[in-house]
Amino acid sequence: MMCIPPIPEPRDSTRAQRAANRVPSALASLANCRLCAHLCGVNRLAGERGLCHAGAHTRFFSAQVEVADELELIPTFAVALSGCDLRCDFCITGSHSWNAGAGLELKLNEIAARAERALAQGARTVMVLGGEPTIHLPAVLKLVAALPETARLVWKTNAHGSAEARELLDGMFDVWVADYKFGNAQCAGRLAKVRDYSLITRENLLWASGHTDLIVRHLLMPGHVDCCWRPIAEWTATALPHVKVSLRSGFWPGWRSARHQELHGTISDSESQRAQQIACDFSLNLIE
Amino acid sequence: MNQIHEASEFSKDFEESQMTCAELLLLPDGKILAHNLTPALARLLERLDPQDQAMQRRAHGPNHCEK
Numbered sequence: 462m463m464c465i466p467p468i469p470e471p472r473d474s475t476r477a478q479r480a481a482n483r484v485p486s487a488l489a490s491l492a493n494c495r496l497c498a499h500l501c502g503v504n505r506l507a508g509e510r511g512l513c514h515a516g517a518h519t520r521f522f523s524a525q526v527e528v529a530d531e532l533e534l535i536p537t538f539a540v541a542l543s544g545c546d547l548r549c550d551f552c553i554t555g556s557h558s559w560n561a562g563a564g565l566e567l568k569l570n571e572i573a574a575r576a577e578r579a580l581a582q583g584a585r586t587v588m589v590l591g592g593e594p595t596i597h598l599p600a601v602l603k604l605v606a607a608l609p610e611t612a613r614l615v616w617k618t619n620a621h622g623s624a625e626a627r628e629l630l631d632g633m634f635d636v637w638v639a640d641y642k643f644g645n646a647q648c649a650g651r652l653a654k655v656r657d658y659s660l661i662t663r664e665n666l667l668w669a670s671g672h673t674d675l676i677v678r679h680l681l682m683p684g685h686v687d688c689c690w691r692p693i694a695e696w697t698a699t700a701l702p703h704v705k706v707s708l709r710s711g712f713w714p715g716w717r718s719a720r721h722q723e724l725h726g727t728i729s730d731s732e733s734q735r736a737q738q739i740a741c742d743f744s745l746n747l748i749e
Numbered sequence: 750m751n752q753i754h755e756a757s758e759f760s761k762d763f764e765e766s767q768m769t770c771a772e773l774l775l776l777p778d779g780k781i782l783a784h785n786l787t788p789a790l791a792r793l794l795e796r797l798d799p800q801d802q803a804m805q806r807r808a809h810g811p812n813h814c815e816k
Contacts, residue, residue, distance in 0.1 A: 527787055528788050529784070529807070711782050711783075713774055713782055727776060
């Protein structure tokens with residue numbers, strides 16, 4: 462097993478310098494990839510592919526200014542990287558998220574220049590998302606190194622990263638928007654084919670709450686208010702009582718949702734109201 | 750008012766410099782769900798439903814409804 466050498470970082474180094482310093486370690490980690498919590502250990506540099514199917518190169522399928530995210534973050538210049546380590550049947554970007562080869566080659570200087578232009582025009586943040594950006598940490602660190610030091614950077618993640626990934630990400634992003642999708646192992650296994658979901662997600666959320674400005678996001682799914690949202694709300698209220706919570710009700714029955722009877726439609730008004738009441742009952746710090 | 754004007758103006762600038770992409774899902778009850786909501790699409794949706802305060806905030810900035 463290859464070990465990543467410790468990263469010497471002078472205290473007065475800039476974010477860009479620290480990001481650049483970490484690139485070699487991140488690249489080396491692809492030889493025994495343990496960036497996501499699957500810890501599959503494939504050698505992506507030699508052409509092996511793990512569950513995410515990602516290789517050594519990074520592609521993106523969207524880079525534009527958007528206003529759909531939390532109000533404190535918008536307008537944001539959002540860069541969506543192709544490929545993901547989860548297989549959520551309801552993924553709204555499934556064709557790109559399940560295919561690390563989708564989209565275009567990520568030309569870092571070009572994207573960084575576009576991000577700078579967006580910031581100059583009034584964008585408040587630069588958001589890196591996917592798919593799942595954790596599987597592309599070498600490219601992400603290069604992008605951070607190319608962005609202005611003053612840019613407010615947002616990491617939009619499925620919270621399924623490994624400790625190794627978190628170490629490489631430490632201090633790189635100002636805000637983490639972390640999806641907490643499932644409230645129990647059965648739903649996580651059935652809808653996203655992922656094991657130990659709650660344990661891994663909670664580990665990431667607890668870490669992020671101590672290292673960044675964390676927003677826990679939950680996308681309400683039809684038929685999953687009580688089995689998924691309620692336990693998530695309860696745990697969040699107990700473990701992260703003051704954290705910002707973004708409850709999203711725009712579920713869209715896309716991609717392979719039709720495989721699951723309860724995911725054929727959208728969220729009903731009554732489900733949305735019940736979910737809001739649960740948030741209220743647990744005194745969650747809801748944000749829009 | 751100036752802030753609102755500026756937010757609206759700068760969001761118009763974004764679309765002039767690059768191609769953008771967004772998706773809509775129109776529901777039978779008239780609701781519209783949007784994915785990858787761009788500033789231009791937010792302004793369009795706001796015009797379709799001027800009472801939608803959430804969309805106003807996305808089209809014109811977070812403080813739009815506090816005027």
